[in-house]
Amino acid sequence: MSAIDAESEELARLRYEENTGWPRTRRAVTDFIRQRPLGAFGALLILVMIFSAVFAPLIVPYDPVQASFADLLLPPSGTHLVGTDPFGRDVFSRLIYGSRTALLVGFSASLVGSTIGLLLGVVGAFLGGRTDQLIQRGMDVLLSFPLIVLAIAVVAALGGGEGKLSNVIIAITIPIIPRVARVVRSSALSIVAMPYIEAARSIGTGSGRIMLRHIVPNVFAPFIIMATAFLGQAILLEASLSFLGLGVNEPEPAWGLMLRGAGMQFLERAPWLAIAPGVAISLAVFGFNLFGDSLRDALDPRLRTH
Amino acid sequence: MTAGQRGQTAVRTKVGRVEMRSRGVVFGLVLAVVLSACTQQQQSAKTPAASVAGGEQPKPGGTLTFVVNAEPPSFDAHRETSFALLHPAAPHYSTLYRFDPADLTKIVPDVAAAMPEISADKQTWTIKLRTDVKFHDGALMTSEDVLATYNKIIFPPQGVVSSRQGAYAAVDGIQAPDKSTVVFKLKYPAASFQANLASPWNWIYSAAKLKTDIKWYEKNVDGTGPFTFVSYTKGSVWEGKKNPDYFLKDRPYLDGYKAVFIADSTAEVNAIKSKQAAIEFRGFTPQQRDDLSRSLPNDLAIQEAPWICVNYIVPNAKRKPFDDPRVRRALTLAIDRWTIGDALSKITIVKDVGGLMRPKGPFAQSDADLVKIAGFSKDGKASKDQARSLLKAAGQENLTFKLLNRNLSTPYEPIAVALINEWKAVGINVTHDVKETTPYLADLASGNFDVGLDFNCDFLDEPDLQLAKFYSASKLGKGLNRAGYDDAKLDGMIDAQARETDPEKRKAAVWAIERYAMDEMAYQYPAPWWFRIIPYLSKVRGWKVGSNHYTNQDLVSVWLAN
Numbered sequence: 001m002s003a004i005d006a007e008s009e010e011l012a013r014l015r016y017e018e019n020t021g022w023p024r025t026r027r028a029v030t031d032f033i034r035q036r037p038l039g040a041f042g043a044l045l046i047l048v049m050i051f052s053a054v055f056a057p058l059i060v061p062y063d064p065v066q067a068s069f070a071d072l073l074l075p076p077s078g079t080h081l082v083g084t085d086p087f088g089r090d091v092f093s094r095l096i097y098g099s100r101t102a103l104l105v106g107f108s109a110s111l112v113g114s115t116i117g118l119l120l121g122v123v124g125a126f127l128g129g130r131t132d133q134l135i136q137r138g139m140d141v142l143l144s145f146p147l148i149v150l151a152i153a154v155v156a157a158l159g160g161g162e163g164k165l166s167n168v169i170i171a172i173t174i175p176i177i178p179r180v181a182r183v184v185r186s187s188a189l190s191i192v193a194m195p196y197i198e199a200a201r202s203i204g205t206g207s208g209r210i211m212l213r214h215i216v217p218n219v220f221a222p223f224i225i226m227a228t229a230f231l232g233q234a235i236l237l238e239a240s241l242s243f244l245g246l247g248v249n250e251p252e253p254a255w256g257l258m259l260r261g262a263g264m265q266f267l268e269r270a271p272w273l274a275i276a277p278g279v280a281i282s283l284a285v286f287g288f289n290l291f292g293d294s295l296r297d298a299l300d301p302r303l304r305t306h
Numbered sequence: 307m308t309a310g311q312r313g314q315t316a317v318r319t320k321v322g323r324v325e326m327r328s329r330g331v332v333f334g335l336v337l338a339v340v341l342s343a344c345t346q347q348q349q350s351a352k353t354p355a356a357s358v359a360g361g362e363q364p365k366p367g368g369t370l371t372f373v374v375n376a377e378p379p380s381f382d383a384h385r386e387t388s389f390a391l392l393h394p395a396a397p398h399y400s401t402l403y404r405f406d407p408a409d410l411t412k413i414v415p416d417v418a419a420a421m422p423e424i425s426a427d428k429q430t431w432t433i434k435l436r437t438d439v440k441f442h443d444g445a446l447m448t449s450e451d452v453l454a455t456y457n458k459i460i461f462p463p464q465g466v467v468s469s470r471q472g473a474y475a476a477v478d479g480i481q482a483p484d485k486s487t488v489v490f491k492l493k494y495p496a497a498s499f500q501a502n503l504a505s506p507w508n509w510i511y512s513a514a515k516l517k518t519d520i521k522w523y524e525k526n527v528d529g530t531g532p533f534t535f536v537s538y539t540k541g542s543v544w545e546g547k548k549n550p551d552y553f554l555k556d557r558p559y560l561d562g563y564k565a566v567f568i569a570d571s572t573a574e575v576n577a578i579k580s581k582q583a584a585i586e587f588r589g590f591t592p593q594q595r596d597d598l599s600r601s602l603p604n605d606l607a608i609q610e611a612p613w614i615c616v617n618y619i620v621p622n623a624k625r626k627p628f629d630d631p632r633v634r635r636a637l638t639l640a641i642d643r644w645t646i647g648d649a650l651s652k653i654t655i656v657k658d659v660g661g662l663m664r665p666k667g668p669f670a671q672s673d674a675d676l677v678k679i680a681g682f683s684k685d686g687k688a689s690k691d692q693a694r695s696l697l698k699a700a701g702q703e704n705l706t707f708k709l710l711n712r713n714l715s716t717p718y719e720p721i722a723v724a725l726i727n728e729w730k731a732v733g734i735n736v737t738h739d740v741k742e743t744t745p746y747l748a749d750l751a752s753g754n755f756d757v758g759l760d761f762n763c764d765f766l767d768e769p770d771l772q773l774a775k776f777y778s779a780s781k782l783g784k785g786l787n788r789a790g791y792d793d794a795k796l797d798g799m800i801d802a803q804a805r806e807t808d809p810e811k812r813k814a815a816v817w818a819i820e821r822y823a824m825d826e827m828a829y830q831y832p833a834p835w836w837f838r839i840i841p842y843l844s845k846v847r848g849w850k851v852g853s854n855h856y857t858n859q860d861l862v863s864v865w866l867a868n
Contacts, residue, residue: 067727069649086653087723245713249738250723261715264572265593265653268600 032298039294045287053099062090064097065251073270083272085262087251091276094253098277101254102284105165105238106231109172113234114227116173117180122215124181125188126207136185139178150175151237155246168247172237180226187219221299228295232288239281255281364848368866370563373574373586377540377567380524383507384459385467389855392506393587394544394565396859397558398442399509399529402433402452402488403500407863410852411668413504417447417530417553419486422503428495433503435486439553441512442527442534449482454513456480456490458520466520473502501766506857532558532862541567559848559865571716578843581605584866585842588855589613591654591716598841607844609851612657614664615763615836617721618775623829624753624790628707632700634828635680637757639693640732642686646724647834654717657837661820662776664853665835667767671817680825693732707756708739712746721833722759750788760788760830765856769816773800776823776830789830796823 033040052059062080068088076083082091120139124132142150155171191197192215200210241247242256250257255277263274376390383391383399404416415421419434439447460477462468476496481489492499502508510530515522527535530553533546547562566583568574575594577583579601590598598606621628621637628634643659651657658665661676676682683689697703711722719740726736736757741749749755764771777783777800778792799822803815824831840851848863 065727066730067649067724069645072649072652086720087649087727245715245740249740250719251726251738261719262653265591265715268597269593 032294036294036297038290039298042287042290042292042294045283046291049099049103049284049287052096053103056096056100060090060093060096062093064089064093064253067251073266073273075270076272082276083270085258085270085273086266089251091258091272094258095255095276095280097253098255098258098280099284101165101248101252102235102238102281105169105172106235106284106288108169109176109234109237110227110231112169113173113176114180114223114230117177117182117226118184118216118219118223120177121181121184122188122211122219125185125192126211126215128192132185135181139181142175142178143182145175147175147233148237148240151241152244152246155241165248168238168241171241171246172234175237176230176234180223180230183222183226184219187222188215191215191218225292225296225299228288228292232285232292235284235288236281239277362847362867364559364863364865365867366559366865367561370560370585370846370861370864370866371583372563372565373568373577373583374544374565375567375569375571375574375586375588381527382521382524383509384455384462384511385469385524386507387469389588392856392859394538394546395527396506396509397531397533397546397563397861398527398535399531399860400439401504401506401508401510403504404506404860405504405852405857407848407850407858410850410858413500416504417452417510422500429492431490431492431499433488433490435488436553437486439530440551441530442549442551443512444551445512445514447510447512447530448485449488450485450513451510452488453480453482454516455508455511456488458511458516459508463520470502470505470507473498473505498768498770501768506765506859531860533560533563533860536562543567554862557862559863560861563861578602578841581843584846585840585849587840587859589655589838590841592652592839595839595841602843605844606841607846608839608841610837610839611851611853612664612666613655613763613836613838614667614765614767614772614854616660616664616761617656617718617833617836618760618762618788618830619725619833620750620758620760620788620830621828622753622755622757622788622790625756627700627702627705628756630700630702631826631828632696633702633705635825636693636696636700636702636732637729637734638681638824638828638831639689639696640734641681641725641728641833642689643682643834644684645686646728650717650720650724650834651837654720655836655839656717656721656834658835660832660835661817661824662832663769663772663816663820664767667853669767669769669772669813669816671820675817679821680828681831682824690732697732697734703733704735705733706735706737708737710746710749710755710758711738711740712759713740713742717836718759725759725833751785753788753790758788759833763836763854765854767853769800769812769819770804773803773816773819776800776819791827791829793827793829796827796829 066089068084071080071084071088072086074080074084074088080090080092082095085091085094120135124135145153151171151174154174155167158167158170197210197214200214238247238254239256239259242254243260245260247256248254250261258277259274259281262270263277267274372393374390374393376388378391378394379386379388381391381395383395400417402416402418403413406412406414417436417439419436423432424430435447435449435452441447457480458466459468460471460474460480462471476492476494476499478491478493481491483489490499511523512528515526515528532549532552532554534549536545536547538544544565544567545562548558548560552558566577568577571594574586575590575597578586578598595608599608619637619641621634623629623634647657647659659676659682661671661679661682663669677684681689697705709722709726712718722738726738729736739755750758750760762772762775775783775786775788776796777787778794778797779787779790780792781797796819799815799819803812803819806812806815823829838851838853838855845867846864847867848865850858852858
C-alpha cells in the first residue's frame, strides 16, 4: 500500500469516526444548541425536571407527606424555600416529588398513546380498505371529544381508589391515540406509495415486515415530534385531572392537586401555594413544547433552517 | 350535583336514619333540654349585628336574600332529610312546638297554644291549639290538620315515606276530641316525645289537601307559616313573601325572602362579598370567613358554634386485623386529637375534641375525664408509644390499610390527611381511598373497606340520637353501624341510658358507654367535631346560630337593619 493510500485510509477512518458514535452525537447536540437555543432551553428544563424526579430523595429537605402542625402556612424562607402548606408540609419538597407524578404520567401516557397511534396509523395506511375505514371511524369518534373531556370521561368510567394513577394514565393515553394515528397515517400513506414498498411486496415480503422495517422507520420523525409534544399535554392533563379531583389523592404530592386544594383555598393568605405548582406546571409544559417544536424543525426537512 | 351537594345529601340521609332509630322512652330528654339551656353552646357574636336579643327594636320591611347550596329533592319535609328543603321552605310552615329563636335550647309553642298537659302516668299528652292559625289558602287550621299531619308522620299509609316514623315508636294513637285539642296516647312514657314535637321537619299540613292527595305536599306548598310561597325556579331561586294572616300579628318582620341556589362554594362567598346575598345558614370554612372579613370589614357579622356533626373513624370489625381490639385501639391511640383539632380548626370546619356526645354540649364529658380515654390523652407521644406496643403485641407492626373516604374537600379530606399523618407516625402505612358519594356509601354499607371515615349530624343533643349508630350492626344498628360488630353488652348499656330518668345518672351511663365503645372495645371513635361558622352581612338581625343547621329556619324573627 502506498503512502497516499495509507493517508487516504486514515482520512476516511477519521471522517468515519467523526460521523459516528460520540463525536457525531456531540456535534449534533452542539449544532442543536447553537441553531435552536429555545429548543435547548426547553431541553434544559426537561433535564432539570428529570433530574429532580430521579434524585428527589436526595434533593428534598423534608418528607413531602409529613405534616408539621406547628408550621402551618409559613411563607417562603431559608428554612422552607417555597413555604409550607396548611398541613405544615414543605411545599418545595412536594414540588420536587410532584415532578415524579408529572413525569411518570406524562411519559407513560405520551409514549403508550403515541406508540398505539403509530401502529394504528401505519396499519391503516398500509392495509387500506375496510381496515383503514374501521380504524379511521374509530379515531373520528375519539377525536370528536375535546382532549380534557375525553380524559375526564375515561377516568370517571374507570373509577378511583387504589390504582388510580394507572387509571389517570389510561385516561390521558386514550385521547392521544387518535391524534397521533392521524398524523402518522398521512405520512405513512405517502410511504406506502413508494416504489420500494411495491418492490418489497413483489419479492414476497410479509406485511408485518414491510410495515416494521420499511414504513415505521420512515414515519419515525413525526412520531417523535408528536410524542414529545404530547408529553407536555399529558403533564397538563394530569394536572387538570388532579385539579378536578380525578387524579391522585392527598397526601400524595402532585402539582394539580397542590393547585386544587390549598392553592385555591388560601390564594390570598398564602399565594405561594398556588404560584409554586402553577409555575412548575407552566415550566414543564413550556419546556416540552419548546423542545418539541425545535425537534420538529430539526427533523422535518421542509422546516430545516440553518 | 357537586361534591358539596352530595356531601349534604348524605349527611341528611344519615340524620333521617338516626332519627328513625331514636327511641324516645325516657324522661331524661326534658331534663336534658332544661340542662342544655344552662349549658348553652359557646357562641361568638363578633359584631353588634349578632345581637339576636340585643335590645334593638326590630325594623319591618325588606327582602332577605340568602344562599342555599343544594336543591330540595321534593317539597315534603315529612319524607325529606335535607337542609336544602328546610332552608328555602321552612318559612312557609309551622310546627306544633319549636325551638325558641332567642334560646335555641328551649322548646316553646308554635301553633300549640301552650306547653302540653301531661297525664300523671305520662302517657297522655293533651295539646291545646291556637284558634287563629290559617293556612295560606285561607282555611282555618284545626286539630283535624294536626291529626292528619301526625298520622302521616307516625302512621304513614302504604307507599308514603315518613323519614322520622321511628322517632314516634311510643305513640299508640292520636285523637282530636275538639277543633282545638289534640291528644297523643303513648304506649309508655317517652321524654324525648316533647323534643320530637318540636322537630323542624314536622310541618303542619292541611287535612283537606292530604285527603285529596296524600302526596300533594311533595310538589306543592300550603302552610301556616310566616311567609307564603311565591315561586320556585329550579337551579335559581325560591321566593316567599310576608303572610299578612300570620297568627303572630307583628311577625314576620321581613316583606319577603329569596333563597338563591348556588352550589359552588367560591360563588357562595362571592355572593355575600358582593352583597348579592346576605347569609348562608349552613356554614363556611375559616378561610372563607377570613376572606369575607377582609372584604367586608365594616359590613360583616360572624356567629360560630359547636356543631352536632362529626366524622367517625370506623375500623371494619369484620375484616382482619381490625377484628382485634388491640389494633383498633392502636389506631385511636395514634391520633393526637388535641393537636390536630387545633390545627384543622385553622383550615376547615372542625375544632373541638369530644367523645360520642357534642363537646361542650349537655351530655359532654369534662376534658379531665375525656383525656383518660384511649386516643384522647393530651400526651400524644405516650399515646403513640402505647399504639406501637399494641401493634407489636398484635403482630401488626407493619400494618397497611386503605382509608375509605368521601371526595369532599370540607372537612373529609383534611381530616383524612391529618389521620394518615398520625398513623404514619406509628409506622402504619395508609392509602387514601377517595370515592364519590354513591360508591363511598355503598362500600360503607356493604362493609367493603378496611377503615372508613363515617359521619353523623343531628338536630338535637340527645344520646338516643347520637348513640343510635353504636347498636349492634345486625340489630338496631342495622344500616347505621358501619363497623359491623354485634355487642349485646353495648346494646344493653344504650338501652339502659335511654330508660334512666335521673339526668346525672343518665350522663354517667352515657359516659360509661363512651369509655366502653371508644376505649375498651375501640369499635369506632370520632375525629374532632365540626364547628359551625356563619359569616353574614351585619344588616341581618334576629337570627342566632345553633348547634345544628336544621332548626330556627322559619325566619319569623329575622329583620334587616337597613
